[in-house]
Amino acid sequence: QVQLVESGGGLVQAGGSLRLSCAASVRSFGSSIMSWFRQNPGKQRDMVASITAAGTTNVANSVKGRFTISSNDAKNEWYLQMNGLKPEDTGVYYCSLRNIRGDYWGQGTQVTVSS
DSSP states (O other), rough: OOOOOOOOEEEEEOOOEEEEEEEEEESTTOEEEEEEEEEEESSOOOOEEETTOOOOEEEEEGGGHHHHHHHHTTEEEEEEOOOSSOOOOOOOOEEEEEETTEEEEEEOOOEEEEE
């Protein structure tokens, strides 16, 4: 069973920055896709950014130019650098890993952006 452990959430003022990290209990990323999702109460969980094991990235339009996803294959970790945070970026952020065996999720970390 793959386990994902997130860190890095918190409270920040609008315009500030945070960096989220996710560590996976895997030997290697292989052909996995690593992602970050965001969810608010009563709303669906939306993809914020993703990165393939080959390094191809995809970022949601709402955060393009402000958020960057990256990974460290040697550590089996991936990150979400969030700059220029806005109140609408508030939510619980979940990291996710998809491989041939299924989808795995972290426990979620709260990000709150005050105006």
